[in-house]
Amino acid sequence: FVEFFLDPDTNHQIAVVKGKSGTGKSHIIQWLRLQIPQDPNTLLLTISKTSISLKQIIEMIVSKLPEGEKDQYREKLSSVGETYATEEAKVDKFLNELAVVIKHNTDIPKGLQRIAKELPAFFQDPVCRSVLVDKKESKVKLIVEHVFEGLKDKERDGERRIFEKNDIPYDENLWGEASVPARNAIDLCFDTEENIEKSIELINLRLEDAISRTLEFSGDDLVGLMNELRKYLFKNGKRLILLIEDMSRIQGIDNALLQALSILPDQRDEKLCEMRCAFAVTDGYF
Numbered sequence: 001f002v003e004f005f006l007d008p009d010t011n012h013q014i015a016v017v018k019g020k021s022g023t024g025k026s027h028i029i030q031w032l033r034l035q036i037p038q039d040p041n042t043l044l045l046t047i048s049k050t051s052i053s054l055k056q057i058i059e060m061i062v063s064k065l066p067e068g069e070k071d072q073y074r075e076k077l078s079s080v081g082e083t084y085a086t087e088e089a090k091v092d093k094f095l096n097e098l099a100v101v102i103k104h105n106t107d108i109p110k111g112l113q114r115i116a117k118e119l120p121a122f123f124q125d126p127v128c129r130s131v132l133v134d135k136k137e138s139k140v141k142l143i144v145e146h147v148f149e150g151l152k153d154k155e156r157d158g159e160r161r162i163f164e165k166n167d168i169p170y171d172e173n174l175w176g177e178a179s180v181p182a183r184n185a186i187d188l189c190f191d192t193e194e195n196i197e198k199s200i201e202l203i204n205l206r207l208e209d210a211i212s213r214t215l216e217f218s219g220d221d222l223v224g225l226m227n228e229l230r231k232y233l234f235k236n237g238k239r240l241i242l243l244i245e246d247m248s249r250i251q252g253i254d255n256a257l258l259q260a261l262s263i264l265p266d267q268r269d270e271k272l273c274e275m276r277c278a279f280a281v282t283d284g285y286f
Contacts, residue, residue, distance in 0.1 A: 002035045005278060011239075011265045015278040025280030026245040032278055033243055041237055047244040047279075054222045054257040055080070057242065061229050073229065080221045090144045091133055098210040099123040102202060105209070112202050118185040119199060125182035131174045139167040143207075147214050163203045165196055215256065226260040233273035234265070244279035 005015050017025045026049070033046055045060050055077070062073045099120035108116045122128050132140045143161045168190065175186055189199040233240055242261075265272045 002032065005032065005276060006036065011274040013276040014261065015276075017278065017280040018283060019280075021282050025282075029243050029245050029278060029280050036241065042239050042241060043233060044241045045243070047242060049246045052244060052247065052257075054226065054260055057257070058222065058226055058229065061240070065232075069232070073225070076225055076228075080225065087141075087144070090148050091129065091140060094144050094147065094210065094214045095123045095129055095132075095140065097213040098203070098206065101206040101209040101213065105206060108202075109205070112198055115189055115195065115198050115202050118181075118188045119202065120185075121179070121181035122185040122189065125179050127175065127178040128182050128186075131169055135167075135169055139163055143211065147211055162207060163200050165200055168196075168200075170196070220256070222256050223260045223263075227263065227268070227272060230263075230265075230272035230275065231270050234271045239274035239276070242275070242277040242279075244277065247279040247281040 001015070005013055007013065017028045019025050030046070033044065036042070036044060038044075043061065043064055045057070045064075047057060047060070058073075058077055062070055062077065065073065102116055102123075103120040105116075129140075132138060139161065146161060170190055175183065178186065188195065190196050230240065261275075261277050263272065265274055
């Protein structure tokens with residue numbers, strides 16, 4: 001495995017350690033780090049379970065650059081995603097995407113079509129959004145934090161954020177100032193136990209798509225910045241090795257991260273540095 005990963009005849013390698021949750025995949029990644037010889041021309045980074053996003057990986061690379069080079073890349077990184085600098089903007093982005101994927105997805109399971117037609121108006125209404133965010137232990141806030149800021153140490157291996165019935169308040173007094181379309185959605189989607197269960201089922205069916213779309217808000221800029229860093233490393237005779245302890249900790253597919261990892265050193269006009277990546281992933285994730 002080590003010989004395959006470090007094969008000198010290749011300049012780009014992706015290795016996957018796959019298995020069930022709790023089988024020691026991350027330990028293999030840690031073991032692999034110990035097998036890689038220390039080399040001043042190798043930038044070797046271990047990506048912990050709480051730092052798995054392209055933006056966080058870029059931050060780690062920048063932190064290892066010479067002092068005189070850090071500032072320019074930090075400025076570029078800080079400018080990425082400024083449109084969503086506030087919590088309200090982040091919540092709006094996520095709930096907008098959730099409404100879109102529910103409304104416009106044509107693959108609606110039988111029995112959920114009416115719910116799918118009305119439910120988006122609930123997520124698009126400012127009053128309903130405030131209620132969802134202000135709720136104690138708000139699931140919306142937890143998901144938004146997860147997407148924009150990464151995972152917390154306390155989160156379990158392979159844990160997925162999903163909506164449950166108690167994540168949406170059903171108190172009529174909370175919705176008094178909601179718009180007519182939102183009230184119509186509430187009256188249909190949350191009027192009976194059966195419809196509540198159907199609504200939660202539909203939300204969770206579309207949740208990963210919504211998170212993936214939310215992640216793409218700055219994806220192209222981040223991929224471009226990652227390529228700039230790889231150009232810099234190439235010009236300085238360095239290679240990049242990334243060891244990711246658990247790719248399953250990403251909720252939603254971070255397309256920008258996957259794209260950045262898949263770009264070959266000689267795929268573009270300007271040469272990029274050699275890159276090798278090994279990551280652990282739970283069975284069935286992809």
